[in-house]
Structure formats: C-alpha cells, structure tokens
Amino acid sequence: MIDVFSKFKSGVYVVTTVIDGLKYGWTVSWVSKVSFKPPLVMISIGKNKKDHEKFEEAEVFAVNVMGENGIEVARHFGLSSGENVNNFKEIDFIELKTGSPVLKECVGAIDCKIVKTVDAGDHVVFIGEVLDSVSKDGESILFSNEIFP
Template sequence: MSVDQHEFRAALGRFASGVTVVTTVLDGVDHVMTASAFTSVSLVPPQVLVCAHRGARFHDAVLASGSWGVTILSDRGRATSAWFANRGRPLENQLDKCSYRRGPGGVALLDTGLAWMECRTAAVHDGGDHSIIVGDVVWAEVTGSDVDDPLLYYRSHYGTIVRSEDSEKTLLAEADG
C-alpha cells in the first residue's frame, strides 16, 4: 500500500512546529538554513537533532564542518526565517540581511532568537531524502529579555502562541484532584 503524497504532506502540515535557523561555517563561508525539523533528543547527555535535505548545499557543508549553531526564533524572526528558507539565495553575504553575533565556537547566531545552541555532530542517520544529524550540545543560552513569543509554523503559515491559563501542571493537578 502506498501513501498518497498530497495527503501525506497535508497531514504533516497539520503539525505545528517551532522554527529554527541552523548555521555552520566551512572554509570561512557561512552556510545557513531554516529548519522546523528540529527537536531535543536527550537531556543527559544534552543532544538535539536537525534534519537536512540531501540536495541542499547546507547538507554537505554541515557534515564536513562537524559543528553547527541553532537559533530558536522568536516571532520577530519571520522575515529572517523566510529568507533562509529561500532556495537559491546567494551564498555570499547572505547574513547581511539580519543581525547576528558569533557564538563561542564561531558559528552565526541570530539576534531574533529566544535561545541559542552550539553543537558538535555526534551521529548522522539516513532519513530518506534527508539526513538526521544528531548533535552534542556544547553550549546553550536563552534570551535575558522579556521577548517570549516563539515563531511557529503551521500549514505553510507563520504564527505564535495564544497563551492559555492551563498548563501541563495545572491539568495534571486537576486530573489528580
């Protein structure tokens, strides 16, 4: 039985995700991509993963460099996310359109983030037309400002959260009560 590709893509579009920008440096050149296929893997040791399309120029660069940075975008990062999701943009000076700093390991970290991490590649797994890149987190930081609205992606649209009075803890307390 084969999966209808249109229905599969539509089903995946109904999963809201956060948005990240992942960066690496190879031979002095910055490589950057927007990624919503990002998640934590382990707390001990601290690990995350990102999926990179095998046909993207970022893919070979991040595999060759072995180190990469992650910016978890705030809602202020919409234009930045769209820019780095644009295939075929010029490689040279692509960071000129955004404000960024260099992390301790030298990768670009965007100022429109809520949190930042630097990673060393621990493993690479086959993921069909993508590679699943698992990284050991070697450094992490969160924003010290009051900005706390994450950039979300759902059905090809950007958004952010609408806060509810309920949280995982309040719902558990109600279930136990």
C-alpha cells in the same frame, strides 16, 4: 500519510554553521531534543535544500529558535544559499563556543558539535551535543503555510 504529517506542529528554526571560515544558514522546522545527559538535539535537513551537501561537511552548528521578530530573517535563510550569496551580509549575529552564528532576532539558541549523522530518506539527520546556549525574551513561533507560503 502527508495529511497526518501536516498536523505535526513544529517551530521555525535557522540552523547555522561555519565551514572553513564561511558561514551558512538554513531555515528548518524539524528539530527535536534527544537526550538530557548528555544534552543532545536532532536537526533534519532536506536533501532538496540549497547547499544541503555543504552542511554535511560541518562539524558544528547552532540552532536559532525564531520568534515573531525573526520571521523575515527566517524567510531570508529559507530563500538564500551560502554558495550563491553572502546570506549573512546584512544579518546581525554573535558567536558562542563553536563560531556558528547566533542570530540577533532569535529568542534562543543552542551551540552544538555534531556527534552523529544519519541518512534518512529525503533528509539527513544530524545529532549534536549542546556545548553552549543563550535564551532571550520572547516566544517561539510555529511553522505555518501563512508565514512560509
């Protein structure tokens, strides 16, 4: 089964949120559209991620779609943790409606409020209603073991 799962292609995303004024970010690869009306998306965060419990306190999030120029930023959020370090210290971002960080290096982002949370084995699935979005020039990248060894 793992061999087949590894053939599923997925992008590289940095999911960000703000909780009690503190900003958090995680690199993830499991993101999907769920509905057009209302506009809904799904993100899945592994329970093995640093600070994954913190995300369960969130009410909002942004999905930052990463392109070639964002690989190092995606690596940064894949290795750092909001509880242990200020992982936004040297990261440029803007905020949309929810206050969740939208990264300068992303090629697009959606700003969401969480409408449902589902415990799903070794992951937690969050469904968010899209409140705002931004699109920039550039193409998204696919997750690979070469980029994230």
